Amino acid sequence: MAVEHPVTAPAGDQTRIHNIGYRSYDGPRLGRAYARRSLYSQSLRGAYGLGRSVKSKVLPMLLFVVMCVPAAIMVAVAVATKAKELPVDYTRYAIIMQAVISLYVASQAPQSVSRDLRFKTVPLYFSRPIETADYVRAKLAAMASALFVLTAAPLLVLYVGALLAKLDFADQTKGFGQGLVSVALLSLLFAGIGLVIASVTPRRGFGIAAVIAVLTISYGAVSTLQAIAEAQDSAGSIPWIGLFSPVTLIDGVQSAFLGASSAFPGGVGPSDGQGVVYVLVVLGLIGTAHALLIRRYRKVGL
Amino acid sequence: MYDPTVARLTYRALLGRRRALILGALPLLLIAISVVVRGLAGADDQTAADLLGGLALATMVPIIGVIAGTGAIGPEIDDGSVVYLLSKPLKRPTIIFTKLIVAVAVTMVFSALPTLIAGFILNGNGQQIAVAYTVAALVSSIAYAAVFLLLGTVSRHAVVFGLVYALVWEALFGSLVPGARTLSVQQWSLAVAHKVAGGDLVTSDVGLTTATVLLVAVTVLATWYAGQKLRTLTLAGEE
Numbered sequence: 001m002a003v004e005h006p007v008t009a010p011a012g013d014q015t016r017i018h019n020i021g022y023r024s025y026d027g028p029r030l031g032r033a034y035a036r037r038s039l040y041s042q043s044l045r046g047a048y049g050l051g052r053s054v055k056s057k058v059l060p061m062l063l064f065v066v067m068c069v070p071a072a073i074m075v076a077v078a079v080a081t082k083a084k085e086l087p088v089d090y091t092r093y094a095i096i097m098q099a100v101i102s103l104y105v106a107s108q109a110p111q112s113v114s115r116d117l118r119f120k121t122v123p124l125y126f127s128r129p130i131e132t133a134d135y136v137r138a139k140l141a142a143m144a145s146a147l148f149v150l151t152a153a154p155l156l157v158l159y160v161g162a163l164l165a166k167l168d169f170a171d172q173t174k175g176f177g178q179g180l181v182s183v184a185l186l187s188l189l190f191a192g193i194g195l196v197i198a199s200v201t202p203r204r205g206f207g208i209a210a211v212i213a214v215l216t217i218s219y220g221a222v223s224t225l226q227a228i229a230e231a232q233d234s235a236g237s238i239p240w241i242g243l244f245s246p247v248t249l250i251d252g253v254q255s256a257f258l259g260a261s262s263a264f265p266g267g268v269g270p271s272d273g274q275g276v277v278y279v280l281v282v283l284g285l286i287g288t289a290h291a292l293l294i295r296r297y298r299k300v301g302l
Numbered sequence: 303m304y305d306p307t308v309a310r311l312t313y314r315a316l317l318g319r320r321r322a323l324i325l326g327a328l329p330l331l332l333i334a335i336s337v338v339v340r341g342l343a344g345a346d347d348q349t350a351a352d353l354l355g356g357l358a359l360a361t362m363v364p365i366i367g368v369i370a371g372t373g374a375i376g377p378e379i380d381d382g383s384v385v386y387l388l389s390k391p392l393k394r395p396t397i398i399f400t401k402l403i404v405a406v407a408v409t410m411v412f413s414a415l416p417t418l419i420a421g422f423i424l425n426g427n428g429q430q431i432a433v434a435y436t437v438a439a440l441v442s443s444i445a446y447a448a449v450f451l452l453l454g455t456v457s458r459h460a461v462v463f464g465l466v467y468a469l470v471w472e473a474l475f476g477s478l479v480p481g482a483r484t485l486s487v488q489q490w491s492l493a494v495a496h497k498v499a500g501g502d503l504v505t506s507d508v509g510l511t512t513a514t515v516l517l518v519a520v521t522v523l524a525t526w527y528a529g530q531k532l533r534t535l536t537l538a539g540e541e
Contacts, residue, residue, distance in 0.1 A: 102469075205460065206369075213324060221331060
């Protein structure tokens, strides 16, 4: 490409274009997949504050530690008292720590997308070879991976601790696997919800409040209604009410199919048929979140 | 101490565009749930107290307090436009006081009013429950707004810290560690509500005197310190 083209000017005409030696790029073009991978890894690192200022590392790292410490304590207690099983099921752990997970989504989802909107850097991304779908998928995958790291790390602590305490290997491995599937679903669902809400507002603080409001208020409302349904002896409606908040959705899926004991009032999880509805709703929500994000980023300038 | 122009601008920043939507959605949800519960369970004092205490006072008031309190000053500091306000011949404490009044008013309107309506829907103010929780919401609105306004001037991550306080400290630690309840705006306001309702349905872990003293002290100190903080505000760049 960088071949010199001698400029031929007609004789007598003094106007000419000077070739001042600019060269076009002839190195390797890394292409769309590379750009997508970079965006993914940068977003994932950013979700834990790596490659950003010290101040922005504090919160995600703190939440990560808060997430893992109870698991470490439980393991220590189990080893010290020579318990026959862990004090908490693998599947139950994320449900107990939901406030921490919600805070993590709320603080990191807006930092992932809101700043791009606020400083109008989104058009710059799309001047690279990536497309809307690439941007959305990279951000979604990065957020879900970050959440998976956050939720799977304590399970790993529990699992290693359980093996060290010489608990039954097959039993623990099965529980650990079920826990991993459940937190993977949870990560995808929470990442989708968090990013959809955060991508609407360029204001970081407002995005945080909105995500938290959706996650906690829906859980508060659903568990209140469930408690009332339990008190009114209409236990049949409890699983149906559970469809309306992210945490109870995950709870329902894992108590129907992943051998978890339900945290619903009365301990009544959904039946197999209702469990299928739960799985469909979870997958539907993840799909909807993806579609909404693609729709959101179709118009780049906003 | 009160500047109408600052107040008008703050109202517009708080309620403009989509903010009013989320602020309005939460109370609507509370009222909708109350209607559903009333339909399902009928009028029941214990249910009403549980719903108002668990959902309205423990979750809704702090979240609206965080949005209004930090939203009154946080975004301005965040995008640097606060320098235009600070360069006007207004005392910094006046700015803080005005913004506090606005934040308190917004929190009260969007949390205490729906609490009252929800209480009347749930059991028609039986045993003074609706009024008691409304008083609690009013009182805690003032303290929450003052504390979160201070957070907004101190930290760029005010919303997160506010939510950590409201959700982790008050809800999680408060239910596990009894001592944490003594230092919780929610319990202080419940003490006031207990005085109003008088029955056993609204209870608090803190005595009325302690609660009142702490409420006043926290509100005044937070407002004073926020004023001091604004006097020595340094604008930092985006991280």
